[in-house]
Amino acid sequence: MKILITGAAGFIGYHLTQALLHIGYKVVGLDSVNDYYDPNLKYDRLFELGIPKMQAKKWNFEVVNSSGNFKFIRTQLEDMENLQLIFKKEKFDVVCNLAAQAGVRYSIENPKAYIDSNLVGYFNILECCRQFKIKHFIYASSSSVYGIDNEVPFNVSANTDKPVSLYAATKKCNEVMAHSYSHLYKLKTTGLRFFTVYGPWGRPDMAIFLFTKAILKNEEIKIFNQGKLERDFTFIDDVIESMVRIVQSGNISNHLYKIYNIGNNQTVKLMNMVNAIEKSLNLKAIIKMMPMQPGDVFSTLSDSESLSRDYGFKPKTELKLGIEKFVKWYKSYYQ
Template sequence: MKILVTGAAGFIGFFVAKSLVNKGHEVVGLDNINDYYDVNLKYARLNELGIQREGAQAFNQLTESTTHSAFSFIRLGLEDREHLPKLFTAQKFDVVCNLAAQAGVRYSLENPEAYVDSNVVGFLNILECCRNYKIKHLVYASSSSVYGLNEKIPFETTDAVDHPVSLYAATKKSNELMAHSYSHLYGFKTTGLRFFTVYGPWGRPDMAMFLFTDAIVNDKPIKVFNNGKLERDFTYIDDITEGVVRIIQKPVTEQLKEKGDFKIYNIGNSKSVKLMDFITAIEESLDTVAKKDMYPMQPGDVEKTWANVDDLIADYDYRPNTPIKEGVQQFVEWYKAFYKS
């Protein structure tokens, strides 16, 4: 298949694009390479995919020769309503995997406009292109943050998600609603994936795994929110990637057709890990005890996440299962090699 992967210079997008190429698909990666975090890490990911920094061209700089390989890359923002349709016209995608978004819960308190531009306006533009260019299947990233203040554990996709506690979560909930309406109105398949606390090599510098490791290595205290009384369903990047790729590759079976063109899955490790146990795993991998500064609960945060993945097991025979200690060790080894620490 010919597949568009948006957010291809990002953490999850990089791994999904790499896996799809390895499975023989033709992948066009798209990313605006914004400066929310260090762009050098984004370009390093692209380099792993065979794209040199000077080759990360904007859409209007492309030539025919740059878009006919197993992986090609285009620098473009989803909110660009002029050039995005031109990309769809030129490339004739079979499937779209939308992983591009303005990420981060806490940053949404400081810069809300970025979330509306990328996550709402950008997603609408993706939906319009899928409708107008007859895309068979749109797979898109949602988030466990949509569960907000839900108290029933574990979280199920059938739960009401009407109480988001951050603008980021609200934009992801809006994506699901928008996808539902487009599937209903125009009859193309949309599949939303609620990711649960993804971690692993090449991870984002604003995420706990990276922040904790970086602070410990540099002999700085780590910030522990809610005095450590947090639990997360930490999910290793390889498990997330496998789930996304299975859903992209699997044809729409009669079983799934009966469930309609709109579907949502949780992708999580089906286990809630205490934050302090997560920190302990990092300390053991680094053979160093962290200096800990305790902080109160932060706005937009939730105390606990935990995924029910029964639908994923039933429809795709898949369940993420990487143990936390193994995943943490893999990240620490990557961090040491990449930053030569």
Template structure:
């Protein structure tokens, strides 16, 4: 752990974009439980069930120290008003158009949300002297890279979906602002996040819903895919530990070797993953076990934009903030199934 490591400071004001989203909701709730002031923003779009987003929001809206604004990140004027009105110390940008497969059929949405929206966040962080910008990247940036485990020190110049390309673009844009304006930025490459209140377009939700309703599940790559499934609480713990530990310039950064994971600017990238890939069939069998019901399976080839395997190297996370995600899929899926049954009154 870094010698200058700082615990979470609950005197700071945190702005969380995508606060009604899966990760944004869990992070906001954790910060509020720790006594922090949180400003949440979300456009509540209909990419998936808006009622699920509203139900999440209902929970965090009960906290006195939470303030919510319905806003699209493309609305720069509204965004500036929020920053003028509130002295925001730290920004966590989790708002984005998600989904690898959706990006193949709806490319325009990704440019507006993930590129234009992110530029607006960078601009307000710069002008209003934010102490630290933490933003969501994705394991999908590793693209065609097959060197395992995926390391932040690897080259990631070969994305295979527009979604991945926008996330890589975010990292490049953040680096530029770190270099030009000395804005500390931390990019987080999340690896297949799952858990209670998860997104309905993700495998765990889709599989559980289909099995419960006697519908077949689509098993891509004939179940031979491996994913570094990472439980939501581990993702949140990683974020929380990094919030008050902004990156500093790496004075030993070598311009010849040009390590992509760090920089001479106050810029850093971390993987947050379970560091233990699980085959899709094992994941499905664990869901079946906790539902007490077997899935009807439709085996299909690997889809465009999908990679056969993800596997996170989390050494930098361990070295800098002393944390390694370790929730097993058995424990994580059990908690999701419990939530699903309660939420849908199964």
């Protein structure tokens, strides 16, 4: 199979690309490498995949690694004309759409970025999948779609009509758009609701990354809602194992349209997460308690039984082990 991964320079996209290349697939990666967070981290991820930094910076320029199994193109999904040329030339079997403008809080400050990337760009990918008869379209959704009204654990059958951030609203739109394409054009679509993914090469705007950085610099960390928050933290290796199985097995359900939770099935109190980082660093955090942030939810917990039933795998990495692996990478990367 030849597989397209959008957002290939991103956290999950990088790890998925690496895993699929290791198995032996040919992969084409697209990414705009925007400056939402330090682009150098994205270029370093690409370098790990065999793409030189200077070549990766060129727009709409094809760069192939030395093994010849990974091609990278820096482009925007909003560029429909270029996207169609890529689809026509490459003849993909499977598309994994991980490109998106991420971040709940940033969606309050810069909502247009979410419309451009998460709606316009997403539509362009979806439409190309229809035009070029892609066998399976896999896309990133988010646990944010559950909002604040649902009881935990979150089940994929729960009502998700009340998002509390624009980011969550765009992810809900992605799911609805995929459903319409599955219904109208018989396109097989699989949506993945990720639950707080963390690990080596992670995003600098995520709490575990921010807290590790601040504690090492002896700077204060901000704890929202006075620490009374809970999250289902999901280690990156578990996310990638789930996705690889879905890529390899295809859509094995009897439905053209399917959604799965990708979560660790455990809820962790925010302060317990902080304590785990402190123990791994052997340092104490300077804590500043803050009120609840707009767009945040109080608790997340995944019901991943359908993933386990269909693909024989359920995320299970304990937070302590995951944080130890992240801290080891962080110290190595930032010396």
